[in-house]
Amino acid sequence: MRVHAALSLQRVTMEEEEDYLTCGKCMSEFRLERITSFIKHKQQDCQESMDTAVTSNAELVCGSCPQGFMTAVGLLRHAQTIHKFKLFLQRSSGITGIQKVTVSQETEAAKRMIDQSMFQTISQSLDRSLERDDQLENRSREILFTSNQPHVMDLQQPAKGISNLNVASNQHQIQTESQSRPSSSAMVKHVSTNNEMNMSNLRLPLSNLQTNPGQGLSLGNKQLNKTQYDTQKDITKSDISSQGNSQTSSPVFTSENHATAITSENISSHVLSAIMNSGVIFPVLTKEVTSQTVSDNQVNQQPYHAAENMNKQENSPALIDVHHRQINQIDQSSVRNVVTANQTNSPKTPVIKQPDISYVTTTQTNGQTSSQVLTGVEIGSQGIESQQASPVLVSTMTDEQVTSPKLVEDVTKHTESNNQDLEVYKEMAGNTSQSSDNIEQDIQISPSSTPNMNSNVSTGDTSENTNNGCCDSQKCGVTVIPGSHEDLKKCCNAVVPKKRKRHFETKHTLSMRQKLMRRLSDSNTLRTYRSSDKKNRGTIFIDLEPNEDGTLSQKSTVGNDNVSFPADFSGIGYEVSGLSRDSGSFLNRSKGKGSVILPAGAVFSIPLSYSLSTQNDGSLRPLIISKHTFPTEASTVSQNTTCTTNHLTANSSNGFRVGNENGQARNSAMDTSVNSAAENMEDGTDSRLEIDLNHGEDGDLNQSRKRRYPTSRPFKCEKCDSAFNQRIHLKKHMSKHTGVKPFKCQQCSYSTVERSHLKVHIRIHTGEKPFKCTYCEYATAQNSTLKIHLKRHHKPSPSAANKSPTIV
DNA sequence: CAGCAGGGGGCGG
DNA sequence: CGCCCCCTGCTGT
Numbered sequence: 001m002r003v004h005a006a007l008s009l010q011r012v013t014m015e016e017e018e019d020y021l022t023c024g025k026c027m028s029e030f031r032l033e034r035i036t037s038f039i040k041h042k043q044q045d046c047q048e049s050m051d052t053a054v055t056s057n058a059e060l061v062c063g064s065c066p067q068g069f070m071t072a073v074g075l076l077r078h079a080q081t082i083h084k085f086k087l088f089l090q091r092s093s094g095i096t097g098i099q100k101v102t103v104s105q106e107t108e109a110a111k112r113m114i115d116q117s118m119f120q121t122i123s124q125s126l127d128r129s130l131e132r133d134d135q136l137e138n139r140s141r142e143i144l145f146t147s148n149q150p151h152v153m154d155l156q157q158p159a160k161g162i163s164n165l166n167v168a169s170n171q172h173q174i175q176t177e178s179q180s181r182p183s184s185s186a187m188v189k190h191v192s193t194n195n196e197m198n199m200s201n202l203r204l205p206l207s208n209l210q211t212n213p214g215q216g217l218s219l220g221n222k223q224l225n226k227t228q229y230d231t232q233k234d235i236t237k238s239d240i241s242s243q244g245n246s247q248t249s250s251p252v253f254t255s256e257n258h259a260t261a262i263t264s265e266n267i268s269s270h271v272l273s274a275i276m277n278s279g280v281i282f283p284v285l286t287k288e289v290t291s292q293t294v295s296d297n298q299v300n301q302q303p304y305h306a307a308e309n310m311n312k313q314e315n316s317p318a319l320i321d322v323h324h325r326q327i328n329q330i331d332q333s334s335v336r337n338v339v340t341a342n343q344t345n346s347p348k349t350p351v352i353k354q355p356d357i358s359y360v361t362t363t364q365t366n367g368q369t370s371s372q373v374l375t376g377v378e379i380g381s382q383g384i385e386s387q388q389a390s391p392v393l394v395s396t397m398t399d400e401q402v403t404s405p406k407l408v409e410d411v412t413k414h415t416e417s418n419n420q421d422l423e424v425y426k427e428m429a430g431n432t433s434q435s436s437d438n439i440e441q442d443i444q445i446s447p448s449s450t451p452n453m454n455s456n457v458s459t460g461d462t463s464e465n466t467n468n469g470c471c472d473s474q475k476c477g478v479t480v481i482p483g484s485h486e487d488l489k490k491c492c493n494a495v496v497p498k499k500r501k502r503h504f505e506t507k508h509t510l511s512m513r514q515k516l517m518r519r520l521s522d523s524n525t526l527r528t529y530r531s532s533d534k535k536n537r538g539t540i541f542i543d544l545e546p547n548e549d550g551t552l553s554q555k556s557t558v559g560n561d562n563v564s565f566p567a568d569f570s571g572i573g574y575e576v577s578g579l580s581r582d583s584g585s586f587l588n589r590s591k592g593k594g595s596v597i598l599p600a601g602a603v604f605s606i607p608l609s610y611s612l613s614t615q616n617d618g619s620l621r622p623l624i625i626s627k628h629t630f631p632t633e634a635s636t637v638s639q640n641t642t643c644t645t646n647h648l649t650a651n652s653s654n655g656f657r658v659g660n661e662n663g664q665a666r667n668s669a670m671d672t673s674v675n676s677a678a679e680n681m682e683d684g685t686d687s688r689l690e691i692d693l694n695h696g697e698d699g700d701l702n703q704s705r706k707r708r709y710p711t712s713r714p715f716k717c718e719k720c721d722s723a724f725n726q727r728i729h730l731k732k733h734m735s736k737h738t739g740v741k742p743f744k745c746q747q748c749s750y751s752t753v754e755r756s757h758l759k760v761h762i763r764i765h766t767g768e769k770p771f772k773c774t775y776c777e778y779a780t781a782q783n784s785t786l787k788i789h790l791k792r793h794h795k796p797s798p799s800a801a802n803k804s805p806t807i808v
Numbered sequence: 809c810a811g812c813a814g815g816g817g818g819c820g821g
Numbered sequence: 822c823g824c825c826c827c828c829t830g831c832t833g834t
Contacts, residue, residue, distance in 0.1 A: 736814085752814075754824085784826090784827065789809085
C-alpha cells in the first residue's frame with residue numbers, strides 16, 4: 001500500500017497564509033505547525049490521526065466518519081476520495097468563456113454519506129470558507145453560476161460568494177438565504193430531487209486553467225508534464241472503467257476530456273456549495289498536491305491510479321489530482337451506449353457530458369421528459385480562451401427520437417467520421433495506448449469538435465474540407481451536429497466568405513488553361529445555335545477553327561435560315577476576348593491575358609446576339625453577317641493581328657461592327673446586340689452584321705477588355721447628347737451637370753463622383769506610386785501612365801511581340 | 809513627356 | 822448599384 005503524504009492547499013489570502021498538511025490516505029488535514037501530529041498520523045497509518053484531527057484541529061467533521069478537517073475543501077476532498085463524490089465541470093462554450101457544470105448523480109455511497117448533520121456542518125464550513133474566499137484572488141471570484149433552467153441549481157451572481165447554505169439532507173433540496181452577507185447574492189433556486197444539478201454558465205478563472213492537450217492539463221499556470229499527463233489519463237481511464245463496471249445504474253459519464261479539475265484556487269464557495277448540495281464526488285486538484293503526487297509517482301516509476309484504488313476501497317492516497325480524461329478510442333459500441341444509457345436508465349439520470357463532445361441528455365420539464373442533442377466546444381491549442389463555439393442546442397428530441405435507430409446511425413456515422421481526428425489527437429496528446437475496453441461504458445458521442453491542435457484558421461479551402469477537418473469548429477466555427485455531418489458543405493460555406501468561396505471556385509479548381517483545353521476538346525464539332533426560341537432574336541455562336549496558317553475558318557452553316565454568315569473566314573484574326581460566358585468565356589479579364597493559345601483543330605465560338613425585323617410580307621428580314629473590312633482598317637488588321645498556327649492574339653477593340661452598307665457603323669463587341677442594326681433595316685436599307693476587323697487604335701496587346709454588355713446606349717442624358725449603356729454611368733455622368741461630387745479630398749479641394757478616382761487622386765498627396773516600370777526606375781500613380789511610359793520608352797519590337805504573345 | 813482628371817465599360821453583389 | 826479598371830484628353834514642364 002502506498003502512502004502519499006502530500007502537502008496541500010496552500011491557501012493564500014490577503015490576510016494570512018495558511019499551510020496545511022493533508023494525508024493522502026484519509027485526507028485528514030493538519031496545520032503546518034502541527035506537522036508532528038501529521039507525522040504521527042502517518043506513522044500510525046491514519047489510525048490515531050483521526051482522533052488527533054478531530055480533537056485538535058478539525059473544524060469540520062465528516063458526517064459519515066469521524067474524520068475531521070480544517071477546511072471545507074479538505075472535507076470535500078475527503079468526501080470525494082472516501083465517499084465517492086463526483087463532479088465534473090463542463091466547459092461548454094468558448095468565446096465568452098462561459099462554462100457549464102454538470103454534476104453527476106450521487107453514488108450510493110454518497111447517498112449513505114449525506115445526511116443532514118453533514119450538510120449543516122458543511123454549510124457552516126462554507127460560511128467560514130467564505131471569509132477566505134472573498135479574499136482570494138480575483139480568479140477565484142470569477143466563478144459564476146447562472147442558470148435559467150428549471151430543475152437545476154441556479155447560482156447567480158456569485159462573485160462575492162454564497163451564504164447560509166442550508167441543506168435539506170435527505171431530499172437534497174437546497175434553500176438559500178443571502179441575508180447574512182450583503183455581498184452574497186448567489187442563490188440556489190432549485191435542485192431536483194433526483195440530484196441532477198446542472199449549473200450552467202460557469203465561468204472559471206481562465207487564467208488559471210489552460211488546457212494543453214498535447215502535453216496535459218495545465219493548472220494554475222503550471223503545466224503538467226508528460227508523466228503527469230499520463231498519470232491523469234491513467235486515473236481517468238481506470239475511473240471510467242470503474243464507473244462502468246461497478247455502477248451499472250450510476251450516472252453515465254462521458255469522456256472527461258478537458259474537464260475542469262477543481263483546484264484549491266479556482267474552487268469557490270459556490271462550487272463547494274454546489275458540490276455539497278448535490279451530493280457528488282468531485283475531483284480535487286491542488287497544485288501542490290499534484291506536484292507532490294506526481295513526484296511520488298515518478299519515484300515509484302508507477303503512476304498512481306487514484307480512482308482505481310478508490311474503487312477498490314484501498315487505503316491509498318486519494319488525491320485525485322486530475323480528471324483530464326483523454327479519449328482515445330471511440331467505437332460504435334461506445335456510441336451506442338449513449339442511446340442505450342438513455343434507454344435503460346431512468347429519465348432522471350443525468351448524463352454527464354464533456355464540452356467537446358456532442359451528447360444526448362435528458363431533461364424533465366413539467367413531468368415531461370425530453371432529450372437534447374448537445375454539442376460542446378473544442379479546446380484550442382491556446383487554451384480555453386480559444387474556444388469558439390457556444391454550446392449548441394442542436395435539436396430537441398423526444399425519447400423515442402433519441403432512442404431511434406436513426407439517431408444511433410447518425411451518431412455512429414458521425415463518430416466514425418471523427419475517429420481520424422481522435423487518432424490525431426491521441427497522437428499529439430502523447431497518448432500511448434488505451435484499450436477501448438476501459439471506456440466501454442463510457443458514453444462518448446460524436447466528438448464533433450475533437451481538438452485539433454494543428455487546426456488552422458479556416459482557410460475556406462474546400463480541398464481541405466474533409467470530414468475530419470472542415471467541420472472542426474475551430475475552423476469554421478460551426479459545431480457539428482451529430483448525424484448532420486453529411487451536410488458538410490453547407491457547414492463550411494456558412495463561414496467561408498463569399499469572395500473567398502468564389503476565389504476557390506475560380507482559382508483552385510481547374511486552371512483557366514485547363515478549362516480552355518477541356519472546352520476546346522469538347523467542342524470539336526462546330527456549333528451554331530440560338531439561345532432564344534424566338535425567331536426574331538437570339539444569340540448565334542459562330543464556331544471558328546484556326547487553320548494551319550493561323551487563319552480562321554468558319555466550318556459550319558448557320559442553322560437559322562434568317563441568318564447567314566460569310567462563307568469564308570479565312571485570313572481573319574479574331575480576338576477571343578469577346579466570348580460571353582455562355583459560349584465559354586475562358587479568358588481572364590486581367591490585363592495582358594487577352595490572348596489564348598488554340599491548338600490546331602480546336603474550335604471556339606463567337607457569340608452574336610441578333611434581333612431580326614419583319615419585312616412587309618411578314619417574314620423575318622434576313623440578317624446577313626459578312627466579313628467586312630473598312631479600307632482604312634485593312635492595314636491595321638494585317639499589322640496588328642497575329643494569328644499563327646497555334647495561337648491567336650487577342651487585341652483590344654477587335655470585334656464586330658454592326659451597321660449597314662452605308663458605312664454607318666457603330667462599334668460593337670463580339671457579343672453584339674444587333675438591335676440597332678435591325679432598327680436601321682426599318683428604313684429599307686440592307687442591314688448586315690459586319691465583322692469589324694479593327695484591332696484598336698494603338699494595337700495594345702493588353703487592351704483586351706471583354707465586352708459583356710450590349711453597346712447600345714439606352715440611357716441618354718437629358719442635358720447633352722451623351723448616352724450610356726448602364727444607368728449607373730448616366731448617373732455618374734449627370735454629376736457633370738449637377739456638379740455633385742460626393743467624394744472629396746481631405747487635403748485639397750478636389751472632389752469627384754467616383755470613389756476610385758479619389759483613391760487615385762490621394763496618391764498625389766501620399767506620393768504612392770504603385771505602378772513601377774520593370775525596365776527602369778520609373779513609377780507612377782496610375783496604371784495608364786505606366787503603360788504610356790512603357791510604350792514610349794520600352795516598346796518591344798513588333799517581332800518580339802509576335803513571338804511572345806500573352807498567354808492565358 | 810509626365811501627371812492628372814474624368815468618362816465610360818465590365819463585373820460582382 | 823458600387824467599385825474597379827481602362828482609356829483618353831488636358832495641362833504643365
